Amino acid sequence: MEDIKLMKGNEAIAYAAIRYGTDGYFGYPITPQSEIMETLMAEMPWETTGMVVLQAESEVAAINMVYGGAASGKRVMTSSSSPGISLKLEGISYIAGAELPCLIVNVMRGGPGLGTIQPSQADYFQTVKGGGHGDYRLITLAPYSVQEMADFVALGFDLAFKYSNPAMILADGIIGQMMEKVVLPPYRQRKTEADIRQESPWAVQGKLQDRKVNVITSLELDPAIMEENNNRFQAKYRKIEETEVRCEEFQCKDAEYLLVAFGSSARICQKAVELAREEGIRLGLLRPITLWPFPKKTIEAYGAQAKGMLSVELNAGQMVEDVRLAVNGQTKVEHFGRLGGVVFTPDEIIAALKEKLLKP
Amino acid sequence: MELTEIIKPENQVYGKPRLMNDNPMHYCPGCSHGVIHKLIAEVIDDMGMEEQTIGVSPVGCAVFAYNYIDIDWVEAAHGRAPAVATALKRLNREKMIFTYQGDGDLAAIGTAETIHAVNRGENIVIVFVNNAIYGMTGGQMAPTTLVGMPSSTCPYGRDVALNGYPLKIANLLAQLEGACMVTRQSVQTAAAVRKAKKTLRKAFENSMAGKGTSVVEFVSTCSSGWKMTPDQSNKWMEAHMFPFYPLGDLKNTE
Numbered sequence A: 001m002e003d004i005k006l007m008k009g010n011e012a013i014a015y016a017a018i019r020y021g022t023d024g025y026f027g028y029p030i031t032p033q034s035e036i037m038e039t040l041m042a043e044m045p046w047e048t049t050g051m052v053v054l055q056a057e058s059e060v061a062a063i064n065m066v067y068g069g070a071a072s073g074k075r076v077m078t079s080s081s082s083p084g085i086s087l088k089l090e091g092i093s094y095i096a097g098a099e100l101p102c103l104i105v106n107v108m109r110g111g112p113g114l115g116t117i118q119p120s121q122a123d124y125f126q127t128v129k130g131g132g133h134g135d136y137r138l139i140t141l142a143p144y145s146v147q148e149m150a151d152f153v154a155l156g157f158d159l160a161f162k163y164s165n166p167a168m169i170l171a172d173g174i175i176g177q178m179m180e181k182v183v184l185p186p187y188r189q190r191k192t193e194a195d196i197r198q199e200s201p202w203a204v205q206g207k208l209q210d211r212k213v214n215v216i217t218s219l220e221l222d223p224a225i226m227e228e229n230n231n232r233f234q235a236k237y238r239k240i241e242e243t244e245v246r247c248e249e250f251q252c253k254d255a256e257y258l259l260v261a262f263g264s265s266a267r268i269c270q271k272a273v274e275l276a277r278e279e280g281i282r283l284g285l286l287r288p289i290t291l292w293p294f295p296k297k298t299i300e301a302y303g304a305q306a307k308g309m310l311s312v313e314l315n316a317g318q319m320v321e322d323v324r325l326a327v328n329g330q331t332k333v334e335h336f337g338r339l340g341g342v343v344f345t346p347d348e349i350i351a352a353l354k355e356k357l358l359k360p
Numbered sequence B: 001m002e003l004t005e006i007i008k009p010e011n012q013v014y015g016k017p018r019l020m021n022d023n024p025m026h027y028c029p030g031c032s033h034g035v036i037h038k039l040i041a042e043v044i045d046d047m048g049m050e051e052q053t054i055g056v057s058p059v060g061c062a063v064f065a066y067n068y069i070d071i072d073w074v075e076a077a078h079g080r081a082p083a084v085a086t087a088l089k090r091l092n093r094e095k096m097i098f099t100y101q102g103d104g105d106l107a108a109i110g111t112a113e114t115i116h117a118v119n120r121g122e123n124i125v126i127v128f129v130n131n132a133i134y135g136m137t138g139g140q141m142a143p144t145t146l147v148g149m150p151s152s153t154c155p156y157g158r159d160v161a162l163n164g165y166p167l168k169i170a171n172l173l174a175q176l177e178g179a180c181m182v183t184r185q186s187v188q189t190a191a192a193v194r195k196a197k198k199t200l201r202k203a204f205e206n207s208m209a210g211k212g213t214s215v216v217e218f219v220s221t222c223s224s225g226w227k228m229t230p231d232q233s234n235k236w237m238e239a240h241m242f243p244f245y246p247l248g249d250l251k252n253t254e
């Protein structure tokens, strides 16, 4: 029988993490994602799967715990919300520079500064354009349902380990807090030391006689070697861009106009598409699931046939820049957003579509 | 007697530790880091823990510690070594984990990570090299720079009105329940080196016995940063550092 439960997106992350065979979670409380650590602490997975859960003294400490755990080949994760993610960025850059796999969850809230605890998508730039220092990329998954919150734990870890790169689940307060039915994934075994030595031969597990020392570092003072390292990262990023793009299309085939939206915005846009079609507007929705790698090719292809695109985001216009780059002038691309924790209604989206694209 | 007759294994009374490799060290002449590295390498080898030990190197002069001691290493961000070590130990309970940190790393940018790792009683060893200056970045003021002591960012000497007082972080850490051992050692004489080695071994044994955190501070010199010869540095350290940072155990739980 399927294991169907009703729960919040944040709780789904916690249960999925335990079931995935995660070795360690390190976090610091912040709204709207505190249920992740609260659920883990209540479940006490250290007594069942052996998963370590630790409340750190700060987000800075938490991400560096993740760095340490990942260095030893373990499946480790952290979660936070916008202000806390800002603090983690130094650590994320180190993790990317040392080519370590890990999972980071950002349940976004409105900013800048302490901002608001209400939902927002204003950390798009921070996540997909860098955020931390240096030329690195973060594999970014944008869930739009509680089910995807659960599913993307495994997907995020799998991609992180496949490419030795940090992965992020970029959710927002709506997805974190809303309750839906969810089918939890099956239990997986945690890796043994022997598994780690075999599958992650770079991991620090203690130097046995049969190998050289392992050193996890992002430091290289010789610019020629550092350039080589960067070229290696870039080659990996190109490969990810080629193979890991995920994008969902709703009623796009016959669409004259397209909405482009991710996460909770896409959820609201689905309703807008329905309402627009009732009015006779042939509207569709493109939903990037991976924000990096960005679904450039799909958007480019639709750009050639659509009369216009509206990038609908809970921010002042961030993803729209990537949509415009992909469309490359083939059609008109506009942005509609609400800011500071305010969420748009489907009607507002349709009104914006009419105002920005349909008006003669 | 010929030289070849003298140089025989059975006559050898001292050698380079097995775990120290032949990479040329980047440390300046007279620097304490080299001796402290040697002690760590010897203790790990003496304990037979080479295959179980993971070191965490800092940002500071010892950032390249991983180039010299042949064990697995993680290079941490500036100040974050205790957090990195926390996860390494919690997720790999049977391993022996230590951090190696300078005073800027441990007592300025990483103060929070240090205090909280010790307060949680993480079963790790923290090796703390206090040379009262930022060596790597060229001799700027450290949290441990003595009052009146010059550095490139307090060229006329540390002024309390401007910079506050030097931080006796070991005294602070000794107050924490999670610490089982907090001690100050030095390596400027053969006797001090022998004593320091014993202490270091005890610290590593504590970590494997699950007793909590052991902090071994080495009151050290930085000839380049202090702008003195190695010999002058040692004398200056004895005359000025030792009175403010007295050697000995601040805490040593049996």
Ligand SMILES: Cc1ncc(C[n+]2csc(CCOP(=O)(O)OP(=O)(O)O)c2C)c(N)n1
Binding pocket: B059, B060, B061, B062, B078, B101, B102, B103, B104, B105, B106, B129, B131, B133, B134, B135, B136, B137, B142
């Ligand atoms: C976030 C960050 N800030 C500043 C630096 C620059 N930096 C490198 S080493 C160092 C100070 C090191 O001094 P200390 O910890 O006392 O070690 P020492 O070099 O004296 O052994 C600083 C400030 C850095 N690498 N990272």
